[in-house]
Amino acid sequence: MTAATDIGVLLVNLGTPDAPEPEAVRRYLAEFLSDRRVVEIPPLLWQPILRGLVLTTRPRQSAHAYRQVWTDQGSPLAAITQAQADALQSALGPDIRIAYAMRYGAPAIGPAIDRLAGAGCDRILVAPLYPQYCGATTASVVDAVTAHLASLRRQPALRFLPPYAGDPAYIAALKVSVEAGLAALDFVPDVLLASFHGMPERTRRLGDPYHDQCQTTARLLAEALGRLVEVAFQSRFGRAKWLEPATAARLDALGRAGKSVAVFAPGFAADCLETLEELAIRGEAQFTDAGGRHFAYLPCLNDGPPGMALLETLVRRELAGWR
Numbered sequence: 001m002t003a004a005t006d007i008g009v010l011l012v013n014l015g016t017p018d019a020p021e022p023e024a025v026r027r028y029l030a031e032f033l034s035d036r037r038v039v040e041i042p043p044l045l046w047q048p049i050l051r052g053l054v055l056t057t058r059p060r061q062s063a064h065a066y067r068q069v070w071t072d073q074g075s076p077l078a079a080i081t082q083a084q085a086d087a088l089q090s091a092l093g094p095d096i097r098i099a100y101a102m103r104y105g106a107p108a109i110g111p112a113i114d115r116l117a118g119a120g121c122d123r124i125l126v127a128p129l130y131p132q133y134c135g136a137t138t139a140s141v142v143d144a145v146t147a148h149l150a151s152l153r154r155q156p157a158l159r160f161l162p163p164y165a166g167d168p169a170y171i172a173a174l175k176v177s178v179e180a181g182l183a184a185l186d187f188v189p190d191v192l193l194a195s196f197h198g199m200p201e202r203t204r205r206l207g208d209p210y211h212d213q214c215q216t217t218a219r220l221l222a223e224a225l226g227r228l229v230e231v232a233f234q235s236r237f238g239r240a241k242w243l244e245p246a247t248a249a250r251l252d253a254l255g256r257a258g259k260s261v262a263v264f265a266p267g268f269a270a271d272c273l274e275t276l277e278e279l280a281i282r283g284e285a286q287f288t289d290a291g292g293r294h295f296a297y298l299p300c301l302n303d304g305p306p307g308m309a310l311l312e313t314l315v316r317r318e319l320a321g322w323r
């Protein structure tokens with residue numbers, strides 16, 4: 001054993017297909033939508049629906065959507081997460097080893113932990129890149145990490161970055177980023193719309209704090225900006241009732257009222273299909289078709305300076321006592 005104790009940081013985001021092709025999307029969706037944290041219908045009921053219906057229709061539609069946002073570096077979510085890991089490595093220096101993993105698809109969590117441990121990291125901080133806690137996202141990452149550790153004879157010590165929905169460093173980063181985005185527009189939006197990923201309404205009744213944490217983020221940001229921030233929830237999936245109001249319904253209503261709007265997605269650490277295609281492409285079309293005046297989509301924190309300053313602050317705080 002080496003004398004020095006190495007520290008690893010594992011950034012984790014949701015994951016994305018390897019290619020904007022139906023077969024790759026099918027593999028990705030099969031893993032994602034089989035996670036019982038994501039779809040809470042008993043598997044005996046759900047798996048036949050997933051295999052017989054969802055995975056025979058959705059991959060083609062989703063692949064079409066992915067193709068519209070795909071870049072030379074691959075899926076935006078993968079490219080941005082890698083850029084965040086690289087920038088964090090530069091900021092924290094060689095004494096701390098930064099890696100990233102995806103909850104679904106590649107690079108997978110288990111092998112990423114093995115690589116950190118193999119490189120001598122016997123302390124690992126896992127940072128799920130979700131500001132608002134949600135069973136489907138945060139808890140699913142914790143499940144996957146701890147399941148992997150359950151298979152190890154020699155386990156590293158673990159820490160998890162807590163959700164940061166109300167953290168002053170997060171609110172400050174959003175404020176700087178949103179103000180810069182607004183300053184670059186050639187119009188003044190009537191409405192600033194914060195669009196968070198939706199969840200089944202039932203999860204809120206059962207005690208998931210996600211909805212309340214989204215509201216907390218929006219309220220604190222509104223106070224910091226000194227202006228109203230409207231909240232809506234996007235990306236409805238399936239037939240159940242989801243959190244409301246729905247982003248699509250709000251964009252339609254604001255469009256019909258002839259308003260101008262700036263939309264942003266504070267719950268996503270990195271731009272991805274759900275922001276670039278659903279908001280920036282489809283959202284804009286929906287809004288202008290309904291009669292809306294001006295539309296802007298403001299990017300996520302990504303690997304820009306406010307976002308990286310935030311990640312550095314959060315990670316350094318969690319590493320206190322380990323260094």
Ligand SMILES: C=CC1=C(C)c2cc3[nH]c(cc4nc(cc5[nH]c(cc1n2)c(C)c5CCC(=O)O)C(CCC(=O)O)=C4C)c(C)c3C=C
Nearest residue numbers: 014015016017038062077134136137197237267272273274
């Ligand atoms: C940021 C928080 C997210 C929550 C909460 C969340 C819940 C959730 N999502 C689905 C179904 C789908 N989500 C999809 C993509 C997707 N979702 C998130 C984040 C959250 N999801 C991200 C970052 C992405 C983008 C991935 C990318 O490749 O860019 C998809 C796949 C795309 C599609 O086919 O539409 C599905 C499906 C459910 C059911 C759910 C909660 C129950």
Ligand SMILES: [Fe+2]
Nearest residue numbers: 014197235274
């Ligand atoms: Fe999602």
Ligand SMILES: [Fe+2]
Nearest residue numbers: 235273274278
């Ligand atoms: Fe979507």
